[in-house]
Amino acid sequence: xxxxxxxxxxxxxxxxxxxxxxxxxxxxxxxxxxxxxxxxxxxxxxxxxxxxxxxxxxxxxxxxxxxxxxxxxxxxxxxxxxxxxxxxxxxxxxxxxxxxxxxxxxxxxxxxxxxxxxxxxxxxxxxxxxxxxxxxxxxxxxxxxxxxxxxxxxxxxxxxxxxxxxxxxxxxxxxxxxxxxxxxxxxxxxxxxxxxxxxxxxxxxxxxxxxxxxxxxxxxxxxxxxxxxxxxxxxxxxxxxxxxxxxxxxxxxxxxxxxxxxxxxxxx
Amino acid sequence: xxxxxxxxxxxxxxxxxxxxxxxxxxxxxxxxxxxxxxxxxxxxxxxxxxxxxxxxxxxxxxxxxxxxxxxxxxxxxxxxxxxxxxxxxxxxxxxxxxxxxxxxxxxxxxxxxxxxxxxxxxxxxxxxxxxxxxxxxxxxxxxxxxxxxxxxxxxxxxxxxxxxxxxxxxxxxxxxx
Numbered sequence: 001x002x003x004x005x006x007x008x009x010x011x012x013x014x015x016x017x018x019x020x021x022x023x024x025x026x027x028x029x030x031x032x033x034x035x036x037x038x039x040x041x042x043x044x045x046x047x048x049x050x051x052x053x054x055x056x057x058x059x060x061x062x063x064x065x066x067x068x069x070x071x072x073x074x075x076x077x078x079x080x081x082x083x084x085x086x087x088x089x090x091x092x093x094x095x096x097x098x099x100x101x102x103x104x105x106x107x108x109x110x111x112x113x114x115x116x117x118x119x120x121x122x123x124x125x126x127x128x129x130x131x132x133x134x135x136x137x138x139x140x141x142x143x144x145x146x147x148x149x150x151x152x153x154x155x156x157x158x159x160x161x162x163x164x165x166x167x168x169x170x171x172x173x174x175x176x177x178x179x180x181x182x183x184x185x186x187x188x189x190x191x192x193x194x195x196x197x198x199x200x201x202x203x204x205x206x207x208x209x210x211x212x213x214x215x216x217x218x219x220x221x222x223x224x225x226x227x228x229x230x231x232x233x234x235x236x237x238x239x240x241x242x243x244x245x246x247x248x249x250x251x252x253x254x255x256x257x258x259x260x261x262x263x264x265x266x267x268x
Numbered sequence: 269x270x271x272x273x274x275x276x277x278x279x280x281x282x283x284x285x286x287x288x289x290x291x292x293x294x295x296x297x298x299x300x301x302x303x304x305x306x307x308x309x310x311x312x313x314x315x316x317x318x319x320x321x322x323x324x325x326x327x328x329x330x331x332x333x334x335x336x337x338x339x340x341x342x343x344x345x346x347x348x349x350x351x352x353x354x355x356x357x358x359x360x361x362x363x364x365x366x367x368x369x370x371x372x373x374x375x376x377x378x379x380x381x382x383x384x385x386x387x388x389x390x391x392x393x394x395x396x397x398x399x400x401x402x403x404x405x406x407x408x409x410x411x412x413x414x415x416x417x418x419x420x421x422x423x424x425x426x427x428x429x430x431x432x433x434x435x436x437x438x439x440x441x442x443x444x445x
Binding site for chain 2: 127128130131132134135136138139141142144145147148150151152153154155157158159188190191192195196198199200202212215216218219220222225228229231232233236237240241244245248252255256259260263264
């Protein structure tokens with residue numbers, strides 16, 4: 001069975017390094033045969049992602065346990081997920097650590113286990129805080145345009161009459177779909193805005209064909225975003241993708257509405 | 269600059285750009301309020317009304333975003349893109365598009381990078397199309413259109429994305445040949 005020890009030099013007399021992932025060497029030791037291998041840390045120790053490379057190394061070499069001074073909770077979780085036991089709080093030389101491990105003394109040290117457990121608990125809490133923060137950020141970036149859209153709909157309610165809308169959306173399936181797709185193609189925005197605009201248009205008696213085409217093209221086709229898309233992927237890709245998406249929006253819309261009405265009829 | 273801080277500065281810039289829109293709309297309100305105050309008041313009332321109707325779906329969106337962040341790590345979805353081949357490759361690109369969050373502008377640089385590293389045109393096209401499917405926005409979509417509509421449109425959107433990816437791939441290859 002193999003174990004990995006973070007160490008400051010390449011022999012068994014090396015001191016166990018304090019941080020897993022940021023040590024000069026990783027000693028891979030076969031505790032049964034005593035055979036060992038010193039692998040220099042592939043990453044510059046100050047480099048971002050050094051921890052990940054150390055994980056890959058430990059997993060790749062078939063280590064079943066990692067002995068180190070300290071291991072950050074995210075890395076400990078990753079190692080745990082790969083079936084590697086993490087023992088922290090280890091000091092002294094690598095040779096002593098191997099002996100203690102063989103005698104099972106490391107596991108018996110309850111304080112170490114407690115430390116390990118608390119590290120995992122801190123990890124979970126950190127993950128939760130991180131998730132709340134990103135959710136808050138995503139939610140907040142959603143708001144400005146959404147508020148703008150809702151404010152515009154208020155104006156729309158006041159100044160646009162049903163007659164004005166029916167002069168554009170006449171109820172003709174083909175034309176309604178086409179017009180809806182055209183309006184939706186101007187921007188490539190967050191889908192939530194298309195739901196709100198589409199939902200309000202429905203209340204005005206605009207057909208579901210027009211609204212669906214609008215929703216479908218809102219995300220998938222974007223004239224305003226075209227320059228950025230061309231810059232990223234080239235003219236041909238951008239034109240092709242937007243053109244094909246626009247063309248496909250028509251059958252997708254018609255199929256959606258037809259299937260919906262068939263299923264609704266079948267249910268009732 | 270590290271990746272995450274670059275991502276944050278992009279997000280901040282986009283946010284500022286987006287904030288212009290409600291500000292301009294409010295300015296329009298200001299002008300209308302001067303010319304015809306009664307109409308501006310009615311307009312703002314109906315806006316507030318719409319917003320109140322959305323409060324429950326919006327809070328559900330926040331909860332869903334939180335759950336998705338906890339369990340799927342959207343920031344890492346890019347890893348899926350362009351990996352695997354055949355049906356698995358398609359499914360992974362579609363899944364990446366579905367879980368991805370944030371405005372499209374934030375994704376272009378990363379996607380460009382992935383494409384240069386070998387992610388196919390089909391994968392990119394499938395990813396972009398599937399951004400239309402957003403599980404955490406479902407509460408609002410269902411509130412407006414009902415479950416049945418949402419299910420049908422979602423399935424058709426995912427199928428359409430595959431068709432788009434396939435055709436974009438073929439046409440792009442045809443040009444290179």
